Amino acid sequence: MTEAYEALRMRAAERWDALHAKPWIRVGTGLMGEAAGAPEVLAALREAVARSGADAAISEVGTRGLCYAEPLVDVFVPGGPRALYGNAAPEQAAVIVERHVRGGEAVAELALASVDCDVAGVPRLEDLPMMRRQVRVALRNAGEIDPGDLDQYVARGGFAGLNRALSELGRERTLEEVKNSGLRGRGGAAFSTGMKWSFLAGNPAPEKYILCNCEEGDPGAFNDKTVLETDPFTLIEGCVIAGYATGASNGIVFIRHGHDAPIDRTRAAIAACYENGLLGSGVLGSNFSFEMDVSLVGESYVAGEETALMEAIEGKRSMPRFRPPFPAAYGVWGKPSNINNIKTLSYAPEIVRRGAEWFKEIGTEKSSGTAIACLSGDIRRPGLVEVPFGVTVRQIVEELGGGDPEGKGLKFLQTGGPLGGVLPAEQFDMTLDFDEMAGAGAMFGSGGLIVCNEERSVVDLTRTLLAFDQMESCGKCFPCRLGMSHLLEILERIADGTGRDGDMELMERVGLNMRGGSLCGHGQLGYNPVASAVRFFGGEFRARLEGGEAPPIGSFVGPKATRRGAQMSGGTPTASVKVDFVSRMEPAAAAAGGAR
Amino acid sequence: MSGGESWGAAHPAAGAAMSGGESRGGAAHPAAGAAPSGAELRERARRAIAEQPGKTVTVLSSLLAAQDELHYLPFEAIEEAAMSAGASVNEAWGVASFYPNFRFTPPARHSVEVCWGPTCHVLGAQPILQGLARHLGLDGEGDTEDGSVSLKFNTCLGVCPHAPAMSFDHQLAGRMSLDAAVSRLERVRSGEQGA
Numbered sequence: 089m090t091e092a093y094e095a096l097r098m099r100a101a102e103r104w105d106a107l108h109a110k111p112w113i114r115v116g117t118g119l120m121g122e123a124a125g126a127p128e129v130l131a132a133l134r135e136a137v138a139r140s141g142a143d144a145a146i147s148e149v150g151t152r153g154l155c156y157a158e159p160l161v162d163v164f165v166p167g168g169p170r171a172l173y174g175n176a177a178p179e180q181a182a183v184i185v186e187r188h189v190r191g192g193e194a195v196a197e198l199a200l201a202s203v204d205c206d207v208a209g210v211p212r213l214e215d216l217p218m219m220r221r222q223v224r225v226a227l228r229n230a231g232e233i234d235p236g237d238l239d240q241y242v243a244r245g246g247f248a249g250l251n252r253a254l255s256e257l258g259r260e261r262t263l264e265e266v267k268n269s270g271l272r273g274r275g276g277a278a279f280s281t282g283m284k285w286s287f288l289a290g291n292p293a294p295e296k297y298i299l300c301n302c303e304e305g306d307p308g309a310f311n312d313k314t315v316l317e318t319d320p321f322t323l324i325e326g327c328v329i330a331g332y333a334t335g336a337s338n339g340i341v342f343i344r345h346g347h348d349a350p351i352d353r354t355r356a357a358i359a360a361c362y363e364n365g366l367l368g369s370g371v372l373g374s375n376f377s378f379e380m381d382v383s384l385v386g387e388s389y390v391a392g393e394e395t396a397l398m399e400a401i402e403g404k405r406s407m408p409r410f411r412p413p414f415p416a417a418y419g420v421w422g423k424p425s426n427i428n429n430i431k432t433l434s435y436a437p438e439i440v441r442r443g444a445e446w447f448k449e450i451g452t453e454k455s456s457g458t459a460i461a462c463l464s465g466d467i468r469r470p471g472l473v474e475v476p477f478g479v480t481v482r483q484i485v486e487e488l489g490g491g492d493p494e495g496k497g498l499k500f501l502q503t504g505g506p507l508g509g510v511l512p513a514e515q516f517d518m519t520l521d522f523d524e525m526a527g528a529g530a531m532f533g534s535g536g537l538i539v540c541n542e543e544r545s546v547v548d549l550t551r552t553l554l555a556f557d558q559m560e561s562c563g564k565c566f567p568c569r570l571g572m573s574h575l576l577e578i579l580e581r582i583a584d585g586t587g588r589d590g591d592m593e594l595m596e597r598v599g600l601n602m603r604g605g606s607l608c609g610h611g612q613l614g615y616n617p618v619a620s621a622v623r624f625f626g627g628e629f630r631a632r633l634e635g636g637e638a639p640p641i642g643s644f645v646g647p648k649a650t651r652r653g654a655q656m657s658g659g660t661p662t663a664s665v666k667v668d669f670v671s672r673m674e675p676a677a678a679a680a681g682g683a684r
Numbered sequence: 685m686s687g688g689e690s691w692g693a694a695h696p697a698a699g700a701a702m703s704g705g706e707s708r709g710g711a712a713h714p715a716a717g718a719a720p721s722g723a724e725l726r727e728r729a730r731r732a733i734a735e736q737p738g739k740t741v742t743v744l745s746s747l748l749a750a751q752d753e754l755h756y757l758p759f760e761a762i763e764e765a766a767m768s769a770g771a772s773v774n775e776a777w778g779v780a781s782f783y784p785n786f787r788f789t790p791p792a793r794h795s796v797e798v799c800w801g802p803t804c805h806v807l808g809a810q811p812i813l814q815g816l817a818r819h820l821g822l823d824g825e826g827d828t829e830d831g832s833v834s835l836k837f838n839t840c841l842g843v844c845p846h847a848p849a850m851s852f853d854h855q856l857a858g859r860m861s862l863d864a865a866v867s868r869l870e871r872v873r874s875g876e877q878g879a
Contacts, residue, residue: 119841119842119843119856120843120845120846122843122855122856123841123843123846123849123856123857123858124846124858125858127855155845155846156845158845158846304842305839305840306840307799307801307802307803307839307840307844308801308802308803308840308844309844310842310843310844310845313842340740345748345785346785347842348854355737379739381738381739381740382737382738383738383740383745384738384744384745384748385744385783386744386747386748386782386783386784386785386786387783387784387785387839388782388783389839400744401740401742402742403742403743403744403745403746403769403771403779404742404743404744404779405778405779405782406782462844462845463845464803464844464845464847465803465806465807465844465847466806466807470844470845470846470847471845472845502802506802536844538802538803538806538844540806544806548805549802549805549806552800552802552805553802556801556802556839559784559839560839562782642810642811643810643814644810645810645813645814645817645824646800646824646837647784647800647824647825647836647837647839648824648825648826
């Protein structure tokens with residue numbers, strides 16, 4: 089054990105004990121909490137504590153994933169019970185503070201669950217239906233720690249993995265450990281992480297980059313942002329471990345501009361790591377140095393593609409590059425780079441700390457570890473669940489998620505993001521496993537599961553997905569740029585009931601051209617949502633074309649913005665702006681430009 | 685034209701070149717108060733670009749920093765962003781025009797975003813965004829005539845469990861209905877804060 093780590097650990101343990109020496113209130117804020125009204129609850133709790141004169145600490149934590157019960161308030165009292173209050177309202181703040189914080193007794197009639205203790209009439213946290221099958225590895229600290237407090241992360245075992253890598257394993261064995269764990273990329277491609285790292289490790293260049301991808305433009309997926317918002321240190325530790333194992337010098341976390349809570353929390357965490365010798369020169373007193381920074385990108389789904397991501401980090405339009413050369417040879421700024429999804433890197437600390445064998449015990453033989461699924465749509469308990477691979481889709485949707493809120497029958501899941509497909513209810517017994525799902529033509533992707541009940545129209549949802557895909561096409565490859573527009577146009581007329589003979593065949597032809605003629609997955613997979621919907625619900629498309637029973641579809645209005653010149657709020661398309669640029673430089677040229 | 689006005693409508697051809705025929709995009713909103721001068725905008729953009737938190741300064745990072753400060757990108761900001769990264773103005777404009785979160789006209793006083801991602805769509809985003817647009821006298825995304833509200837469609841606000849989701853002046857709100865959206869919009873517009 090390095091001395092530097094030992095000092096950190098001692099300090100963290102003292103802080104942790106001090107935190108538990110008096111009442112401690114944790115409120116889930118961040119994106120999820122904010123949407124549920126947590127800021128008002130937090131303010132009411134602060135006021136109630138101040139008014140009661142209680143000596144209690146109040147921390148803002150990230151979401152626990154139990155989003156159906158947000159705002160969620162977690163109250164701990166020393167020597168007394170610890171309880172979670174779900175769907176907390178500002179009016180309940182006074183009674184929670186009076187009876188639980190000051191009185192030392194949980195308010196049983198308001199409590200959602202008890203934590204590490206028993207309270208009469210209240211279920212234990214692990215017995216909640218949504219928690220039952222969960223195994224928390226990447227989300228182990230979600231809702232438990234203040235994401236801005238390094239000591240809290242260290243107190244719960246943080247940086248023990250990095251310490252083991254630096255002081256015990258060394259570079260090669262750290263890489264071996266990750267390789268042997270069977271960890272596979274959680275961004276969608278499911279490639280062996282250890283193998284990917286070894287490509288970068290094999291490149292002798294002195295300046296190499298670890299890129300952490302939190303672009304997460306997938307509507308329906310929110311697990312990357314959740315990791316950053318609840319526990320940014322685990323991502324940082326994972327990134328430093330990746331840097332050490334591959335001999336990289338820099339790490340960049342790549343986040344979409346506008347998601348303030350994950351961005352601010354990640355930046356604060358990076359700053360704390362620099363202050364405590366966990367980043368910079370001589371990490372934990374070793375001779376390994378590593379720099380980290382956050383890079384923001386504008387709204388662009390394609391920026392999540394690895395080469396487009398590198399373009400965006402360099403400050404350009406996020407358009408994919410031709411491969412080869414692959415990133416491990418020629419990445420960001422032309423330097424060798426390795427790109428991992430946030431979730432993937434978040435597993436590394438626990439794998440290195442506990443060993444490859446421990447991780448392999450979880451999950452299935454070919455898909456080790458856990459999957460983080462995001463549940464939303466027609467579901468009683470929407471939120472985030474971390475379950476071992478090998479559970480079935482039905483268990484996730486019905487047991488953990490509770491099925492449709494009104495008990496209606498479920499029709500299908502939309503999985504794999506806007507380029508993914510649908511999974512009909514008949515296939516819900518499929519087990520979560522990268523290979524099994526791929527074999528059945530389903531995509532787990534980054535984990536978004538959008539649940540749709542029997543009243544939903546698959547044609548309607550497919551049109552919406554294509555409206556997204558069309559808008560997000562970066563425009564570099566014309567089969568994608570034009571093909572997406574054609575697919576959307578055809579889907580719009582099918583939805584409106586004005587489809588034509590041969591439309592289905594036309595879509596297929598366009599889709600196949602996109603698959604063969606596009607540089608990146610956006611165009612290659614652009615036909616996927618249509619193909620998958622037609623495969624399982626072809627009758628619904630035919631009913632719209634030829635007449636017949638089909639669920640109703642409402643009118644659709646999409647955004648005005650496209651990549652062909654942003655047209656925001658009243659419109660300032662490219663052409664008009666260029667004209668004005670000219671006018672500022674040379675009046676005569678402006679007149680010529682104005683004629684176009 | 686002064687730098688404070690935006691440049692979309694500066695040239696007579698600009699309005700005509702716009703699709704959709706909404707030609708008022710370039711004019712500064714009458715309600716936006718006295719427009720800051722070009723020199724002032726330039727200075728604010730320059731400071732925001734110089735003080736951006738990231739270590740790696742690029743055209744994109746500078747444009748984002750300038751927009752965070754000014755809430756839109758006037759000509760001066762694009763020029764400053766280009767200079768900060770040693771790029772040409774054309775290159776900077778090329779980046780700015782690619783990402784739809786950049787805007788080139790001053791926004792209205794309040795921003796309202798409606799998520800139209802698939803989860804929100806399934807749970808009823810369309811009636812909300814169409815109803816809100818009608819309520820505001822718009823045909824979709826856009827700014828109201830009086831400069832009070834910018835309505836924007838967001839592809840995913842990232843809070844799918846709380847769908848249908850919206851944001852009012854960048855504060856998220858979940859489980860919305862059209863009625864709730866209209867009443868909160870009016871509260872925000874009339875100057876009351878938050879929920």
